[in-house]
Amino acid sequence: MPSFAACGAQNSRLLSLRLAQVKSGEAEGIPSNESVIIDEETLQRDLEKAIKEEDYVRAAKIRDDLRLLQEDSKAAVLSANTRFYNAFRKGDLVAMNSIWAKEDHVYCIHPGAGRISGYDLVIGSWEIMCGAEHEFPLQIDLQNIEVHVIGDVGYVTCLEVVKTRGSSWGKQMATNVFERINGQWFICIHHASHINM
Amino acid sequence: MPSFAACGAQNSRLLSLRLAQVKSGEAEGIPSNESVIIDEETLQRDLEKAIKEEDYVRAAKIRDDLRLLQEDSKAAVLSANTRFYNAFRKGDLVAMNSIWAKEDHVYCIHPGAGRISGYDLVIGSWEIMCGAEHEFPLQIDLQNIEVHVIGDVGYVTCLEVVKTRGSSWGKQMATNVFERINGQWFICIHHASHINM
Numbered sequence: 354m355p356s357f358a359a360c361g362a363q364n365s366r367l368l369s370l371r372l373a374q375v376k377s378g379e380a381e382g383i384p385s386n387e388s389v390i391i392d393e394e395t396l397q398r399d400l401e402k403a404i405k406e407e408d409y410v411r412a413a414k415i416r417d418d419l420r421l422l423q424e425d426s427k428a429a430v431l432s433a434n435t436r437f438y439n440a441f442r443k444g445d446l447v448a449m450n451s452i453w454a455k456e457d458h459v460y461c462i463h464p465g466a467g468r469i470s471g472y473d474l475v476i477g478s479w480e481i482m483c484g485a486e487h488e489f490p491l492q493i494d495l496q497n498i499e500v501h502v503i504g505d506v507g508y509v510t511c512l513e514v515v516k517t518r519g520s521s522w523g524k525q526m527a528t529n530v531f532e533r534i535n536g537q538w539f540i541c542i543h544h545a546s547h548i549n550m
Numbered sequence: 551m552p553s554f555a556a557c558g559a560q561n562s563r564l565l566s567l568r569l570a571q572v573k574s575g576e577a578e579g580i581p582s583n584e585s586v587i588i589d590e591e592t593l594q595r596d597l598e599k600a601i602k603e604e605d606y607v608r609a610a611k612i613r614d615d616l617r618l619l620q621e622d623s624k625a626a627v628l629s630a631n632t633r634f635y636n637a638f639r640k641g642d643l644v645a646m647n648s649i650w651a652k653e654d655h656v657y658c659i660h661p662g663a664g665r666i667s668g669y670d671l672v673i674g675s676w677e678i679m680c681g682a683e684h685e686f687p688l689q690i691d692l693q694n695i696e697v698h699v700i701g702d703v704g705y706v707t708c709l710e711v712v713k714t715r716g717s718s719w720g721k722q723m724a725t726n727v728f729e730r731i732n733g734q735w736f737i738c739i740h741h742a743s744h745i746n747m
Binding site: 392394458460462464465466467468470497499501503504505506508510512526528530532542544545546547548549 | 589591655657659661662663664665667694696698700701702703705707709723725727729738739741742743744745746
């Protein structure tokens with residue numbers, strides 16, 4: 354798991370990188386009010402071009418920028434994962450509604466249960482989960498968090514150690530998949546399963 | 551789930567589309583031996599450009615091509631999912647090794663178990679799964695298959711109804727995530743969990 358202090362420093366450098374790119378775009382006649390975000394594919398293409406042209410100094414710089422961008426995306430996905438669990442901990446349905454992608458292809462597999470598909474039914478299942486049966490806030494400790502991002506998809510896997518006051522739910526493994534939609538990360542899959550111990 | 555006959559017809563049209571693009575590329579001085587694959591982002595950009603220029607005839611055509619490309623990717627991901635389950639059914643470790651992405655970030659969560667991460671350990675877990683404990687071929691029926699693709703990531707969710715000869719393992723929900731690496735789809739997550747019934 355990346356250090357968040359390190360991510361902060363990287364974000365500052367990435368911001369400069371973005372601003373530099375916007376300025377360079379303006380010089381080429383791109384309107385300044387247009388959002389210019391450097392994407393991985395563009396950098397990847399630039400990298401291949403630099404290598405082909407044997408411009409290894411430029412290639413090394415692009416490779417660094419690519420790494421920064423990927424670390425930046427990882428931090429953003431981890432932050433979305435944190436928002437998801439905070440909503441769960443508090444039983445905060447408004448926050449829960451806003452973190453799910455409003456799409457038909459989203460789904461949820463709660464421990465021991467089948468698949469619940471589509472935004473409306475998924476949110477319905479969280480209404481039950483966040484209902485009167487449990488006392489909020491829940492205690493949910495996350496352990497062994499791993500994150501991986503490819504383009505506009507990121508996935509997090511972690512061990513959920515969940516406890517309600519005075520009782521124990523035990524441990525669950527979770528796979529959470531996130532999609533970047535209009536620059537923002539939303540959860541689209543939550544698959545949690547009990548660990549037999 | 552899309553009809554495979556429909557996918558076949560779509561693939562033929564997509565092939566023509568690719569060839570047309572290669573020819574158009576050649577005319578612009580791109581070497582003919584270079585592999586030119588139309589990607590979603592390029593089409594998406596072309597679509598936005600066409601809409602901006604109010605060329606709605608071209609926009610409609612690009613939108614159709616985009617849909618075809620997405621359907622084509624779905625068929626390729628479903629085919630990778632089939633290869634994964636065929637390897638599992640037969641206990642074919644050679645096939646199982648070749649379908650997993652050879653990366654550190656791949657992982658497997660077998661029913662009731664924790665996370666096994668990294669290619670070597672994941673393959674090690676399949677060596678145990680495909681070992682002497684079960685009689686192969688296994689009977690694994692897949693139901694309610696759903697597939698979604700975004701760029702180079704595709705995910706399949708399905709209900710696994712698994713039976714060994716004479717006994718029953720019951721039902722599991724599976725989330726399988728695939729990545730496209732150098733044009734080929736590999737599995738990078740298999741998360742399966744028992745359904746309590």
